[in-house]
Amino acid sequence: MKAAPFAYHDPRSVEEALHLLATLENARLLAGGQSLMPMLNMRVAFPDHLIDLNRVEGLAGVTAEGGALRIGAMTRQRDIEESPLVRAHLPLMSEALTHVGHRQTRNRGTIGGSLCNLDPSAELVAVATALDAVLEVQGPSGARDLSIHELPLGFMTPSLAPEEMLTAIRIPLPPAGHGAAFEEFARRHGDYAITSAAAVLVLEGGRIARASLTLGGVGAGPLRLRSAEAALAGQAPSEALLREAAAACGSIDAMSDPQAPAWYRRRLAATLARRALTAAASRATTPARQGGLA
């Protein structure tokens, strides 16, 4: 239960980190370390070089920028949980973060680390997907934006090149008065969810103007239920409508693993989606003024 030997690198700038990443063989970036360090300790991962991002300047913090919140990749999960900006504009993220590990791990764990680790059940991956996050990625050839929907390539495999790193994520603000809710089922509080559901509803004139419904933990990556979203749009959010939309989750492709078989995940998905949609609808209000919808 001790990590295999590696060479340690401690860059102070993104440029320095990128240079190391491009020149070293078999290197891994170390963010908060709350997933990578267990993997190192159990020798599931054994990089020759570890590039520690914890002393890199300018990668942490939450700022409001032109209709979006920008969250630095090294922002600690606990700082996001306690951020007044996030609480005010992205209540879905604040709510989901209370399910992410525990206080000790959230004090170290980062949003960038969660997204790049891309665990199928990771709450932050589901939330970023529900909120259409845009990832700021830097590499040797400069910076590029990457949609969260294009991040998962497969099981725990993000679509970043080996010499690229995530530096920040931008989340377009849903309008003021939107309703959002996150529901999950885990064997113990703080564990990875077996299945989770994230819902966002925007109401206008008593009808659903926009719906977002995402499941986590059912497949290799988060699953946006576009057809259920389309079925909700333009309708009044009645209990029957939400129940019907959630019931569609019962026929998704779901994975089986030692924790739970596919049929169980499908049943969880339908139940959690109904709860998330119902809570989101009860929290949504038709806004007095239009918020910063990007």
Added chain:
Amino acid sequence: MTEALDVTLTVNGERHAVRVEARRTLADALREDCGLTGTHLGCEHGVCGACTVLLDGEPVRACLLFAVQAQGRAIRTVEGLAEGGELSPLQRAFIENHALQCGYCTPGFLMLGTALLERDPTMSDEALVDALSSNICRCTGYANIAKAVRAAAAEMRERVPA
């Protein structure tokens, strides 16, 4: 074998100059290099919480942090809780409420509880239980641990009126 690094750890206000490999966790460095064996190691992969220490006042798992990363940070361990030979209110509350049996998880719970109480001695029972759920105890069934933290919280609230 990789090269050893010179690291200075500030533990309970005392500086410890140690020479460690980069792969040395903070928990191992505290025990093996600083001789502070009060911090216990249970699972070594971030699940049990026995190795909880405070890093700049915030609870972290010392098995999920390399010693080299703690350079320049203020580390507090269970050895630093008693002052002048007198146990802290939380330590006394653990004894009075039978919040330990074998004692293996106790240093982790004490450090977690200390951080919780220093931050907010008025926290609700629900928030307290939620926070304490991060650490594993196989003897007590947790009820007495929660009771001890609540008792210490009451004592701390009396001491420092809001």
